[in-house]
Amino acid sequence: MTHLVWFRNDLRVSDHSALTEACKAPGADVKAIFLWTPEQWQQHDYGLARQYSIRSALATVAQDLAQLGIPLTIVHADTWLAGVDQLIDYARSQNVSHLAFHREFGWDEVQRDQYTIEQARAAGIDTWIGEDRVGFDPASLLTGQGDMYRVFTPFKKRWLSQHAETPLPRPLPVPSPVAPALTAIPDIPAVNWTGTAELPLNEHEAHEHLSHFTEAMPNYKDHRDLPAVEGTSRLSAALANGAISLRQCMHSAFSHPRFDSAGVQTWLSELIWREFYHYLLYWRPDLARHEPFYPRWDAFPWNRDDAALQRWQQGQTGVPIVDAGMRQLAQTGWMHNRVRMIVAMYLVKLLKVDWRQGERWFAQQLLDIDFASNNGGWQWCASTGVDAAPYFRIFNPHTQSERFDPKGDYIRRWVPELASVNAAAIHQPSQTLAKHQGYSLPLIDYKRARAETLTLFKKL
Ligand SMILES: Cc1cc2nc3c(=O)[nH]c(=O)nc-3n(C[C@H](O)[C@H](O)[C@H](O)COP(=O)(O)OP(=O)(O)OC[C@H]3O[C@@H](n4cnc5c(N)ncnc54)[C@H](O)[C@@H]3O)c2cc1C
Numbered sequence: 001m002t003h004l005v006w007f008r009n010d011l012r013v014s015d016h017s018a019l020t021e022a023c024k025a026p027g028a029d030v031k032a033i034f035l036w037t038p039e040q041w042q043q044h045d046y047g048l049a050r051q052y053s054i055r056s057a058l059a060t061v062a063q064d065l066a067q068l069g070i071p072l073t074i075v076h077a078d079t080w081l082a083g084v085d086q087l088i089d090y091a092r093s094q095n096v097s098h099l100a101f102h103r104e105f106g107w108d109e110v111q112r113d114q115y116t117i118e119q120a121r122a123a124g125i126d127t128w129i130g131e132d133r134v135g136f137d138p139a140s141l142l143t144g145q146g147d148m149y150r151v152f153t154p155f156k157k158r159w160l161s162q163h164a165e166t167p168l169p170r171p172l173p174v175p176s177p178v179a180p181a182l183t184a185i186p187d188i189p190a191v192n193w194t195g196t197a198e199l200p201l202n203e204h205e206a207h208e209h210l211s212h213f214t215e216a217m218p219n220y221k222d223h224r225d226l227p228a229v230e231g232t233s234r235l236s237a238a239l240a241n242g243a244i245s246l247r248q249c250m251h252s253a254f255s256h257p258r259f260d261s262a263g264v265q266t267w268l269s270e271l272i273w274r275e276f277y278h279y280l281l282y283w284r285p286d287l288a289r290h291e292p293f294y295p296r297w298d299a300f301p302w303n304r305d306d307a308a309l310q311r312w313q314q315g316q317t318g319v320p321i322v323d324a325g326m327r328q329l330a331q332t333g334w335m336h337n338r339v340r341m342i343v344a345m346y347l348v349k350l351l352k353v354d355w356r357q358g359e360r361w362f363a364q365q366l367l368d369i370d371f372a373s374n375n376g377g378w379q380w381c382a383s384t385g386v387d388a389a390p391y392f393r394i395f396n397p398h399t400q401s402e403r404f405d406p407k408g409d410y411i412r413r414w415v416p417e418l419a420s421v422n423a424a425a426i427h428q429p430s431q432t433l434a435k436h437q438g439y440s441l442p443l444i445d446y447k448r449a450r451a452e453t454l455t456l457f458k459k460l
Pocket of ligand 1: 224232233234235236237239240270271273274275277335336337338340341344362366368369370371373374375376377378381
């Protein structure tokens, strides 16, 4: 019996249900496969950063699988559907009897998996599909009326009560080797991303990072909004490419000696936000087709100002905290959550650029791009989403900056033109200051832009 494990956004060997399932079959010959599909990724707006993240995690998986005696085949295909045909051809050529993989949400993902199941059945191959991306099957978390949740807090309560009744299983260990270690490791395409990653991308790095962060977890609530402090886990890219599993992260929170501390509780809550956004994508796969959750605001007269969009993308808006965030993104493929909210609100509610333009730019730049969380974050900021910020909530980037980067350290790190500006002046560089420092003049006047947006929203 030959078992084939299809690796996707689950690039690790521990707590990998599909791999464990294949390895536990007595005497099974186990093989692994990965579809390298740059054109498909491009269609989803995923950029080189995301490919780099996948490459980094996959290289480690290839080595770890070799230690377990499991060969990994990398199939190059333009699209997922073409890739599935190649996967089935490969499975046939290797007399594969069982194919195991984890379920994924999203429009194209669901079509791909349906097609896979049909093609495998036609080829006489059994399929085994595991739940890995989220803690619980979204179909099992419903309101008292049997409807989907549209508000985070009751969803979180339901999630926690489900966990109290049926706790998430303990993370699975790395399976025992099924054959002697292999020396041949497959070639993985190089990816020419030019940024510098400042967060873990592969399984080993992710676990090392999690164990450091676990010590700091009780302080999370106090530090998480300060972009100059490394107060968050930075596990988002590893969660997105699957180098670490949700269960492994949840387990570190649930088993924490200071579980009741505000820090651990808040971190748990953030992981449940991630669950919530995946839940929404499960129930509303059309979100993946760039539909707003509530179409109410779709008639907003978006500003089609390419020059403004470009200045935002390049971190040249003249608002220091916005520019710092956009430059951190360009240089490292990551941005602090508080700053993501500030730059998103600035683009949508002050420059009045369609939120989908920002969502797309993030997808192209982020190492941790995860469709559900990105879409959820953008729709929250644009007020088009579920349980989103009300339309009249418009962050003032200058006061946000004073509050969350009081000394200006974050700004100084990413906007070197302002390196010598003191904390009192750095949040609101006036036009004179901009001239002296060679820094961009402000693109818009905050007060005027805010008033215009509110008038437009009210008209709708
Ligand atoms: C406009 C916008 C776009 C975003 N795009 C993405 C994205 O593409 N991928 C992504 O993983 N996160 C996204 N987020 C959520 C959040 O900014 C990142 O998850 C977080 O900054 C990652 O840093 P961390 O790993 O240190 O998080 P921590 O604060 O340590 O949180 C732990 C984990 O919980 C999850 N998480 C935390 N906050 C959120 C949140 N608000 N929504 C959903 N999940 C959350 C992440 O998986 C994160 O790694 C976005 C937020 C906004 C406002």
